[in-house]
Amino acid sequence: MEFRFNVSDIFKKQIVELNHNLIPPDFQGDKREFWNAISRISEVINTIGEASAAAQGLTKPITTADRLRNSDHKLYLLIDQTTTSGKGAVMGMLKTGHKVLYLFDKHGQHFQVSPLCILDFYVHESHQRSGWGKYLFEHMLQAEHIQPVEVAIDRPSEKFLRFLNKHYNLNSPVKQMNNYVVFDDFFTRQSESMMSYLDPHKSSPTAQKISGDRSQQTQSSPIGRYGSVRPTCSIGQIIHSGPSAHDRRSLSQNITSQAPI
Known part of the structure; x- marks a missing residue:
């Protein structure tokens, strides 16, 4: 993939790693050259991102300069510095980044993980089936200090899955509902700090907190003078419970003594 400008003037190495600032680590130049390089690198990223989307049958590119600028992702560009035109060319790219994912293993157990992901x-x-894809992929594995089985892949094409099967013997993909794909040994290779098991029978932390709050609630009792024991109201007792036999006799005698003769 060639451009109107000299790619080799910007990218001095065969594989260049870019992050959110879009500038190669070995870049040297003044302010004008800096902004000129940013413009040209953005054009390279957008162009190869569109080519990747077209190859995968996507309506929108996954990789753009703006998306890379506003993320913590890393983009590996594969450069051909020996083209006949002398301007150099871009042969391929690979984008990685860490994501928080909820994944199931082949037994149906649910995990929350934060693995390195292959995003594009x-x-x-013109450079496929020549070993360049494996060369780029191997460079990424070494740079990230990771094994192929330890990565999660976002929407891999059938061609990519065949690539992993051919070169790394990864032939048992565990496809996820979120369109990511991992392989059998993925869960056993994740460190404890990067993965947590989610028990489907255990209530969520929010539900546990609510339940705990309810269990700690007690019936509040009046305090101060409102909590003191009150004497029994005889009138209220008579009205609500009826007079006792003694009260009825006393009341009858009182009425008789007060009756007119």
């Missing part, structure tokens, strides 16, 4: 992978059609 593309080699130009």
